[in-house]
Amino acid sequence: MAIFxxxxxxxxxxxxxxxxxxxxxxxxxxxWAKRRGLPRTAGHAAGAETFRTIATYCQKIxxxxxxxxxxxxxxxxRPLEEVSAIIGxxxxxxxxxxxxxxxxxxxxxxxxxxxxxxxxxxxxTVRTDDISTRYxxxxxxxxxxxxxxxEIVRAARAFAADCAAGKRRPEALTxxxxxxxxxxxxxxxxxxxxxxxxxxxxxxxxxxxxxxAEFYYTDVLWPDFSKEELHKAIAAYQGRxxxxxxx
Ligand code: FPP
Numbered sequence: 001m002a003i004f005x006x007x008x009x010x011x012x013x014x015x016x017x018x019x020x021x022x023x024x025x026x027x028x029x030x031x032w033a034k035r036r037g038l039p040r041t042a043g044h045a046a047g048a049e050t051f052r053t054i055a056t057y058c059q060k061i062x063x064x065x066x067x068x069x070x071x072x073x074x075x076x077x078r079p080l081e082e083v084s085a086i087i088g089x090x091x092x093x094x095x096x097x098x099x100x101x102x103x104x105x106x107x108x109x110x111x112x113x114x115x116x117x118x119x120x121x122x123x124x125t126v127r128t129d130d131i132s133t134r135y136x137x138x139x140x141x142x143x144x145x146x147x148x149x150x151e152i153v154r155a156a157r158a159f160a161a162d163c164a165a166g167k168r169r170p171e172a173l174t175x176x177x178x179x180x181x182x183x184x185x186x187x188x189x190x191x192x193x194x195x196x197x198x199x200x201x202x203x204x205x206x207x208x209x210x211x212x213a214e215f216y217y218t219d220v221l222w223p224d225f226s227k228e229e230l231h232k233a234i235a236a237y238q239g240r241x242x243x244x245x246x247x
Pocket of ligand 1 (some may be wrong): 032074075
């Protein structure tokens, strides 16, 4: 049973049968800012606000897992000012989360190569990860310095190292075993992947994990993405027939 059902929710959302895991590509921050004559960094600040609102709401309606794409392995190509702003927003979010975790019970986890982060931020990710183990609320996975191909290559290297160490046999590897080498080890695959901003591509996001995910695209830019937009995405998902390759 859903823990909270909004009164104003559209009738087509069945809050008792939500997807377990929603993943979001938070796209369109730059265009949102440009349309307002603002710097791109203002778009990211607005996007971070939307992320807070949506994450809080997902926790409230009883979602189990929310994964967001915050910074890709390719995003380092952006101007230094923009990269610094995104890193600053993550830091701000982590500091706030540490304050609120006891009340929110949201568990924070990270997918990506965090070694490339400034040491202070790296330390904050370790702290939030540690504190999260005390709680049992929704798990939010923040993909930072994340790339789907990079994740698969790292997993392959780790598996090869285990084989070389005699802990594993290549011929015995199953898909399930391999999943255990990914950043997402232990997390169920996303049921629904949402991409706002009108782009219809995967952009190196959860390549392995989204094999059977349902996709939802909307022209709405991420900073304008609202609870109503989330309802529409969930309703669209609930209207699909998932066959996982069967009939
Ligand atoms: C894509 O929009 C967005 C990003 C690369 C950054 C997303 C970051 C945040 C929402 C804030 C930090 C995250 C957290 C978890 C606090 P874009 O810049 O590519 O937009 P455009 O396609 O319109 O240019």
